[in-house]
Amino acid sequence: MEAECPQSARFASNPKTFPVAQIVAWNACAGFCIVPAVRRLVLQLYRLAVLVSIVWLLREHAVRMRVESLRPVTLAEAQALFPAAVRLEIDAGDRGGWHVLGANGTKLGYVLQTAPVSDSIIGYCGWTNTLVAFDLALHVVGVRIRASQDTAEHVDDIRKDRGFLKTWNGRPWDEVAGRTPQEEGIEGVSGASMTSLAIAEGIVRRLRAADKAAKVAPVPFRAGVRDIGLAVVVIAGIVFAFFGTHRRPWLRRGFQGIVIGYVGLINADLIAQTLLVGWSQNGVPWRTAPGLVLMLAAALIVPWSTGRPLYCQHLCPHGHAQEWLARITPKRWRIALPKKFAAGLRWLPLLTLAMILGVVMLVLPAELAAFEPFDAYAIRTAGWVTISIAIGGLVAACFVPMAYCHYGCPTGALLNFIRSHGPEDRFGRREIGALFLVVLAFALSHAGVHFHEWLRSDASDWL
Ligand code: SF4
Known part of the structure; x- marks a missing residue:
């Protein structure tokens, strides 16, 4: 509260201020200070409600598709x-x-x-x-x-x-x-x-x-070396998020190397839309992939409750790879994007999230992994579209630092949306965009059956 109201803090801590006046100042000011605190709480609850609504809609849609198979009994x-x-x-x-x-x-x-x-x-x-x-x-x-x-x-x-x-x-x-x-x-x-x-x-x-x-019997709980390794990296990430690296850049570089090499290239344990949608629809595999579940839980809970960006700042291999490229490429390569163009590009992640919802809710034959670069880290199974997005994002980072993070990443946009943004937090474009996604998911989940009926009837017109 002190941090939000410096005037009050200064007045109350002034040794010349009469003690009773200090108490009066505190109480009078608390009425005003409480407003931003309540506003922040309401905003965080709103963000949580948006996230839960989308997860619930995805889950409900998956159950309906399993039972109805696009052919609901009337x-x-x-x-x-x-x-x-x-x-x-x-x-x-x-x-x-x-x-x-x-x-x-x-x-x-x-x-x-x-x-x-x-x-x-x-x-x-x-x-x-x-x-x-x-x-x-x-x-x-x-x-x-x-x-x-x-x-x-x-x-x-x-x-x-x-x-x-x-x-x-x-x-x-x-x-x-x-x-x-x-x-x-x-x-x-x-x-x-x-x-x-x-x-x-x-x-x-x-x-x-x-x-x-x-x-089918439930799969027994198993935590292998991979889960333990990932848990250690997540805990280290949380420590860095809260305590920093105390001006030891080598510590951050070393940790980034571990994240890119171990989490990214060896394990390919990245948070992606395929994972978020799949787990929303089919349940969280905490028995078989506890390390990954821990990473997602931390990536959601830490920024939501404390405002500290955990995954994007510390645990994402693709974010670190972009940061490294921005550091090693000459400064003269930098391109300053025109303000209006950059502002337009910032809508891309929301648009991508809307397209992903369209694919899922309308049961369209498109691969969700093709909307993001993260599957490219599993190099042997990655599709060429994913690999192209990954390479394109890394090349762009040489000219516009963190270009993909700023202008293209739907997962980053989602994680950033749920993060508390401190005293200056307001209901803004992101919150309106999120509400739009909930309405879109609801509408599409009910339009899916009619859309496929229309496709079938349209196809039969041509026969
Ligand atoms: S914005 Fe996307 S690519 Fe960038 S760090 Fe976050 S999740 Fe990774």
Whole structure:
């Protein structure tokens, strides 16, 4: 508080000031000093809320994609088997279907579709996606064909057949999953036997896949040499962030060398959008990669709670590599970017984050690693786009110091966003940009299904 209000501090600590006046000055000033402190707290809570919202939207979207597979079951489909249904609720568990709810949220039953498991089961010439409905005791109450790429006449014959789709009615989940169509002696519909056997195969495999997922035992915790090494580097980074290097440049250079060589080139343990999105969607692998989890936790918690930039200043191999290049290249190479051009470039990270959200939420066939240079440190598996961005960023750093950090890095922008910026912290462009990302993520997560429906219908117009 003293640091925020130098006048008050000076007045209160003046030995000539009468002691009571000191107390009055402190209390009177505290009312004003508390405003920036509260403002900072509100801003930090806002930033945390933005981050949590985006993570939650990514997670919710991933669960929906796993269950719906871009082909969500509609209420009308469920009502054909449960006439009292008023709502469907996604089951995020291993069964991957929907709870069918009636009035007041009472559970009526359960439905699932065989896609995407059945997508690889070809009948005569294509897949068939089937809806399977269960009662509350998980006995089958009905089977319906949802969509098919098989011959339309064959699918029609199956729909019209009096008995085939009732084959499983009344039978419990475990019994259906336990025996193959051959073991069951299912013969299929005459004239459409391949399509009907593919449907039967699809149902059995879909139920078995859910059972298999439920039986997977959690991976035991393991912390190897790599995790311990990374933890040591992270702790050293935290020490440097809080206590500095006490005017010993060799200490910082040596540490940077370790970060570039060990964290970057040997382990390729970098924080990147692929990692942030993947962990948001699928969970944090604290049992199998505790070192990396510790690094991400520190990279978020330290700047959020203390305002000290940890990852970008101390732990990022690409940041250090740029800093080294800026030091060893001649000063005459420096280029001063025109102010307006530089101001425009500063929007690039936000734009990149928006594009990444677009790719994830619309399930577009693009590789997230191609938006950043960090995968280039795993040189053997890196794609050429990633390598090009990495090399481009390093070349740019020779002319404009830390060019990629300032004008191109979405991960750096994210880590910088959550950082408290001290007494001068304000609700500004970054905060508005972050809110825009939350709204965009929300809109795109609900637009994804319609977008793909539109793509499919548009494609069929051309056939
Ligand atoms: S801005 Fe990006 S490249 Fe630069 S140090 Fe931070 S994470 Fe690394």
